[in-house]
Amino acid sequence: MQLFYNPNISENDTSFKFDKDESKHIAKVLRKKEGDILHITNGKGWLFTAEITIAEQKNCVVNITSKNFRPKQNYNLHLAVAPTKMNDRYEWFLEKATEIGINTITPIICDHSERKVVKTERFEKIIQSAMKQSLQCYLPKLNTPMLFKDFIKQEFNSQNFIAHCEETDKKSLKSQLAPKADYTILIGPEGDFSVKEIEIALQHNFIPVTLGNTRLRTETAAIAACHSVAFLNE
Numbered sequence: 001m002q003l004f005y006n007p008n009i010s011e012n013d014t015s016f017k018f019d020k021d022e023s024k025h026i027a028k029v030l031r032k033k034e035g036d037i038l039h040i041t042n043g044k045g046w047l048f049t050a051e052i053t054i055a056e057q058k059n060c061v062v063n064i065t066s067k068n069f070r071p072k073q074n075y076n077l078h079l080a081v082a083p084t085k086m087n088d089r090y091e092w093f094l095e096k097a098t099e100i101g102i103n104t105i106t107p108i109i110c111d112h113s114e115r116k117v118v119k120t121e122r123f124e125k126i127i128q129s130a131m132k133q134s135l136q137c138y139l140p141k142l143n144t145p146m147l148f149k150d151f152i153k154q155e156f157n158s159q160n161f162i163a164h165c166e167e168t169d170k171k172s173l174k175s176q177l178a179p180k181a182d183y184t185i186l187i188g189p190e191g192d193f194s195v196k197e198i199e200i201a202l203q204h205n206f207i208p209v210t211l212g213n214t215r216l217r218t219e220t221a222a223i224a225a226c227h228s229v230a231f232l233n234e
Contacts, residue, residue: 003132004040005139011046015053015063023060026052037061043131043139045070069139075233078104078158078180080151081222082189085114091126093219097226098130098140107145112191118145129193132230148197158182159208162201163221165192173209174228187222 004026009016018026026032033055040048040062050062062125076111079102087177099230105127123142131139159181161173177183186193186201193201194203202208 001039001135003135004038004134005043006040007042007044007139008230009040009048011040011067011069013064015061016040016048016050018060018062019088020058024057026060028059037065041131043128043137045072045137047137061150072138073101073227073233074180076103076158076234077101077226077229078106078182078184079187079222079226080106080184081106081187081234082110082113082148082218083107083115083118083145085190087122089217089219093122093157093222094123094126094142095130095221096126098136099134100223100226101136101230102140102226103138104141104143106143108148108151108186109145110148110189111194111197114191115189120145133140148193149200152197152200152206156184158184160184160204161225162186162193162198162206163209163211163225164188165197165215166195166198168208170194170208170210173211173225174232175227176207176209177232179232183216185225185229187218187225189213190218197223 032052034052036052038050038052041052046067048064049066050064052060053063054061079097081093109116120142127140127142159178163173165183186206211221216224
């Protein structure tokens with residue numbers, strides 16, 4: 001099944017008209033014709049089955065033949081991950097985390113961050129593509145990048161963890177996770193969180209954790225945390 005994404009389609013719609021760019025993609029690139037069936041999600045849990053009634057490059061229209069609401073996963077995962085020096089590494093994390101299952105992502109700018117400016121337009125497209133590829137009906141939310149000091153001041157109704165490499169007393173993440181819960185996990189930059197940032201996190205009741213016996217890259221640590229949560233909640 002090939003899944004299309006359009007945030008503007010609603011469960012109340014009986015037909016839907018794609019914009020010019022997506023119409024061109026469907027009619028010209030994919031060579032879809034009248035009578036072909038499309039599967040569409042709005043990223044809010046709805047899966048629509050639709051039949052193409054008009055297949056023109058500037059005007060593709062479908063008739064919605066069925067709709068199905070898919071419930072959310074039984075946990076909520078928010079990963080706050082420092083941007084990597086090389087954008088492609090962060091993009092890899094976004095893709096794989098979306099495939100595994102994640103709800104919210106916040107890029108956090110830390111004391112040791114080598115990348116201080118983050119443009120999220122391409123990130124959004126990667127998340128959308130990964131959602132479609134993995135046939136999911138919920139689009140993860142990508143927040144605006146924030147300074148660590150601002151992020152940590154927020155109220156979190158979740159289990160809160162900070163993964164770092166300092167030689168201090170830490171618990172294994174998998175031993176601390178409660179099933180079917182909300183989680184917020186902090187992953188630092190290539191140079192790790194600063195000692196001050198770790199202290200601030202602890203003051204805000206974040207639990208220091210380790211993700212294994214080896215030192216992981218930022219993007220690998222984020223995926224390890226994401227998979228640990230998903231595996232627990234299978």
